Amino acid sequence: MRLNQFVKTAVVAAGAAVAFSSAVAADITGAGATFPYPIYSKWAEAYKAVSGTGMNYQSIGSGGGIKQIKAKTVDFGASDMPLKAEDLESEGLLQFPAIMGGVVPIVNVDGVAPGQLKLTSDVIAGIYLGKIVKWNDAQLTSLNPGVKLPDADITVVHRSDGSGTTFLWTDFLSQTNAEFKATVGAGTAVKWPAGVGGKGNEGVAANVQRIKGSIGYVEYAYAKKNKMSHTQLKNRDGQFVQPDDDSFKAAAAGANWAKTPGMGVVLTNQVGKASWPITGASFILLHKSQASAERAKEVLKFFDWSYKNGGAMAAELDYVAMPPAVVKQVQESWKANVKDASGKAVW
Secondary structure, eight states, X not given: OHHHHHHHHHHHHHHHHHHHHHHHHHOEEEEEOSTTHHHHXXXXXXXXXXHSOOEEEEEOOHHHHHHHHHTTXXXXXXXXXXXXXXXHHHHTEEEEEEEEEEEXXXXXXXXXXXXXXXXXXXXXXXXXXXXXXXXXXXXXXXXXXXXXXXXXXXXXXXXXXXXXXXXXXXXXXXXXXXXXXXXXOSSSSOOOSSOEEESHHHHXXXXXXXXXXXXXXXXXXXXXXXXXXXXXXXXXXXXXXOOSHHHHHHHHTXXXXXXXXXXXXXXXXXXXXXXXXXXXXXXXXXXXXXXXXXXXXXXXXXXXXXXXXXXXXXXXXXXXXXXXXXXXXXXXXXXXXXXXXTSOBOO
């Protein structure tokens, strides 16, 4: 009797273990850009509630995400810097945009309210090159009459990890300031002449909150969430604009996704009076040839659901959902490119 009971218990335990391992196996994993982390987290929570499938995302920076997808240690990678067509081809990767948003300057200056301070690309470049070192520098006070700026040192905060947010920030500054382009240049990781590093958007936000007189750059959702003082920026049309989903949409309005290799559209310094000048898309990287068709399909199901149901959640965090025409193009690329080991389409 005891033996039978033991066998029954063992069978039940084994069944529970199998069920648990199946549930874990159904979860999908991703890693990369910190820029979209707030919206991916929100989508993952909502998606699990309706599907039972979890999405575990490591917010480690675009550089880390690219490394992990190349090494096949995650189901998908995420980067705010689109990979070039030749890099995608050599690694056997598919790239598609998941969401759009904006990178904003944030400051910790006593008496300066969110959205009050005006900055230009030349002033930001001067600060990040270590040439403008005081908040009451004439180049800042002349842009901001009526704003009392202190005689205090400026502490520059930048990313310490490989970062698509840094790519968007430095791409904008390189397009608009020749000295910055020649000295620092554009990239996910650059050699900064001055400043304090922070890991992830989270690390930059934390440093700016902690250090009086500091300036940094983060995705807008981090600035809002932490109630930080973002600034206005002068755009390509010479207008000072505030960051929000409308100014991000304005920057994205002229994007030509269909004719850009790998859909790798860069949205910095776009024309338009209402355009936010440091707007960008965040991209998903997926292997075209999949050892597990089931896991690949779960990844695509997650993003399909997010495209169809995640727009309102994105807007709450001031991200911009991908337009329906772009989503259709993305899904056509899934059908054409993502295949199992036998060459059969996964989607």
